[in-house]
Amino acid sequence: MDFNLPNNKIILTKKPEVIFSKGLRKIKPFYDVRKCTLKGRFFNKTLLQILTDEFRLKNQEEHASDIKNGKYKIYKHLKKAELEEVLAANPNYSNEISAYQDIVSYFFKQNDYYTVSQHKHEPYSLQWSKDEKTDFGNNIICGMDILENNDEYIVVDKPAGLIVHPSASYYENSLTNVLFHGTGQKFYSTYRLDKVTSGVLALGKTSAGAKKFHENILNKNCFKYYLAKVRGQFPGEPMGMDIFTELSNEKEIQGPDQEDFPFKTKIIETSPIYQIDTKILFPKAFSDPKTAESHFQLVSYNKESNESLVLCRPITGRQHQLRIHLLRLGYPIPGDFFYDPENTFYPKKIDFIAKNNDYREKYANIGMLEPLFEDFRKEFLDLVMAEPENGAEYCSECGAQEYSDPPIDEMRIYLHSFRYRIVETEENKKDLCFQTNLPTWAAQFRVV
Template sequence: MGIEVHFTNGLRKIKPYYHSRTCFAKGRWLNRTLLDVLSNEFRTLSRDDYLNRIIQKDFQLIREGEPLSVEQTLNALIQNKDLVKTTDHKHEPPVRQWSADELTTATQIAGMDIIHEDENFLVINKPCGIPVHPTGQYFQNTITEILSGAGKTAFPTHRLDKITSGVLILAKNCYTANKIQAKIRSRDMRKVYLARVRGMFPHASSDIQYFSSDELFQQSDKVTKVDSPIFTVEPKKRFRAGLSPAREATTNFYPIRYIAASDETVVACQPLTGRTHQIRIHLARLGHAISNDPFYNYQNTLYPKRLQFMLDVENWETSGLSENQLSERFHEFVIECEELQKRRTQSEFSEKCMYCGTPSIPDPTPETLELYLHAWKYSDIEGKLSFESALPKWASEHDTK
C-alpha cells in the first residue's frame, strides 16, 4: 500500500504508516539478548515497553535470512551476522502545503517551481515549512522523497532549514554534488538571502523601488557588517558537550525597503561564512530579529533564557564566565526545555494512537512553518553558475505581507 497524502487547513499530511528497516548487529551486542541491548543502549522506552514491542514483533532477530520467533528473539544471544529488524508505526509531522495539486510540468516539479534543470543540476525554489531530506520524524514529507516520487533522484548540495525558502541546488550525480560542496567549503559561492526584520534597519528608506540582486551591496556606506562568533546550545546533551565551540562568522547586510506601516525592513543578507543560523543570530544581535522568527525573536521565543545567553555572550569560551557559572546557566536551559515539554505533555498530548500508543500532537498552523528568510541567489565567483529565485510575497514591492 502506498503512502496516503491529504491536505487540511494549509498543511500537507501523511496518514500514519508502518515502516520496517534492518541493520547488522554491532560487535558489542554479541552474546547479549536483544532486550538487554535495547533497554540499555536505547533508553527512549522502558524495559517493559521494549518487551511488549518484541512480543508485538516490532523488534525481531533475523538469522540466516529467517526471522526468529518471539520466544527465540527474547531468549537467543545475538550472534555475528544477525540482523535486527525494526518495524515502526510512523507518525510524520505535517508540513506546509505549497501547491493545490503538486503537478509536474515543464516549469514545475511536484508543484515546486524549477529555477534551472540540465543533465547535472535540478535547482528549485524550495517552499518554506518542509525539510530538505529525511531527518528525525520526517521521511516522506521531505523534498528529496517528494522529488523521488516524481521520478527525480537528486542530491542536495547545501543546507536550507525546514522553515527557510528559496534556491535549493540539487545535483543529479555525485561528481556535481562534490563539485558544488567543494565550492561552498572554499567560499567560492556567493549567497544572497532576503529577510524581513523588526524595526528600521540602519540606512533604510521607505522609497518603494525595483531592486535586483546585482545592484545590492554596491553602496558601501549602506552596508552593515557583523563579525561575531556563532555557537549552538543543545540542552539534550550534557554540559559541556551541549555547547559547541564558538566559530568566527561574518555577514553583510544591506537595507532594501522600510515598511512604515508595520515598522519592518526588508534586508538583503550576504553570509561570508556558513555557520548554523548565522543570519538569524546576527540580525537578532543587531536588535533587528526576523519578524516571525520562532526562536531568535524575543517576542516569539519559547526559550527566553537560552536566547538571551546567545545574544549577550558571543563566545562562551572567552566570556569570562567560570566553569561553575557556565554549568549553572546550562542547567537553566535544560530546566527551561523540560518545563516546556512538561506543559505540552499535560495540555496537548491527551489522545494516543490505538496501534502504537504514540501521543497525538496538535497540528501546527501554516504561519508557524514560515520564516521570513529566503535564499534568493547562489552564484560562483567565476561567473559560471548563477541561480536566482522569484521574490517571496513578503518581500515583493507590491505585496508586503
C-alpha cells in the same frame, strides 16, 4: 527495508498517501523499519544504555518495554573469516539478536547495528501546491518553480515549511523524497536550507552534479544573498526598492571581485555560532563555537509596521547563522519561534545565545554551564511534555498521540534565499546565477 541514519539519501520505495488539510501536507501513518548505525561513543554499551542516555523523552522502563515488545533488533558484525567459521559449524547461524534478555546483555562492537520498527507518524509540512504536479515544459516540478534544470542538477524555489532531506522525524515530508515519488528520480542535496526558510535550493541529479556545489561552497567560490524581514529600523542608508529591483534584473555579473548588490552602508556581524541541543546529554549538548561572518544592507523601512527589509550575505555557512546574527544585532526576524525574543519557545536558551557570543570566554570550564543547561532542558521538556489538549486523538494501531494542526505561522519565517551565484573558474564560461521572485511577504516594501 533498511535505512542508515543520519543520512540524506533515505528513500522509501512505496509512495505514501498524502492528505491536504487546512493548508497542511500530511502523511498517512505507515509502518517503517530503520537501520541505525553506531557512533563511536556507543561502543561497549548496551542498547538499553544508549536509548536511556540519548533518547531521554522516555525513561529506562519505557525503553525496556519497547525492547520487550519487539521494537528493536541487533545485528552483530562478523569479519569474513569469522562468518565462514561460524557458518561451517552452524549453517543456520544468524547474526540477529532479538530475544529481550540477549539484547539487554549485549555490548555493541564496531560495525554492529540495530533496527527499530515503528508505526511512523510524521509531523506535518506546509502545503505549497494543490496537486504537486510536474510540468517540465512550464518549469514546474512537484508544484515548485524550477530555476535551472540540466543533466547534472536541478535548482528549485524551495517552499517554506518543508525540510530538505529526511531526518529522524521527517521521511516522506521531505523535499528529496517528494521529488523522488513525483518523478521517479533520486536527488542529492548539495546544501541545506532550514525547514522554515524558502528560496534557491540546488540538488544534484548525480553525485558528481552535487559535488560541484559542495566544492564551491567549501571554497567560498559563491555569492549567496538572502532577504529577511526584521523588527525595527535597521541601521544604515536604505538601498531603496527601486535600486534593489534594478540590480536584481542584472544577472550578468561575472567574477569573484564583483558583488551582485553593493552594500553601501554595510553592517558586519562576526560573532561565533554554536548550538545548544537539549535533546542530548551535557556537555555534548554545547557545540563548539565556530567563526562566522554575515553582511547586511538595509533595503527599505516600513514605518507603519516598524519593520525593515534587509539584504543578507552570509560569508560563512553556519547553522542558523543569519537568524542568530540578526538576533545579536538587536533586529530579530519577527515570529521566529526560535530566535525572536518576543515569540521564542525557548526564552532562557535564546537569551543566553544572544548575550554570549562565545560561551568559552565567560565559562572557561564547561562544567560551570551544567546548572544553566538544566534550566534550558527543563524549558524544552516543559514544552514537549505539556498536557495534551482537550480532545487530543490517539492512534488506534499503536496508541501514539496524533499530531495536532500547528499554527501556520510557526512553520515559516521571513527569511528567503533570493540569489545564488557560482563563480566559474574556467575561462570563457559565464557564472551560474539562480534567482527567485520576491517572496510575497516583501510586498509591503514595494515601490508604489
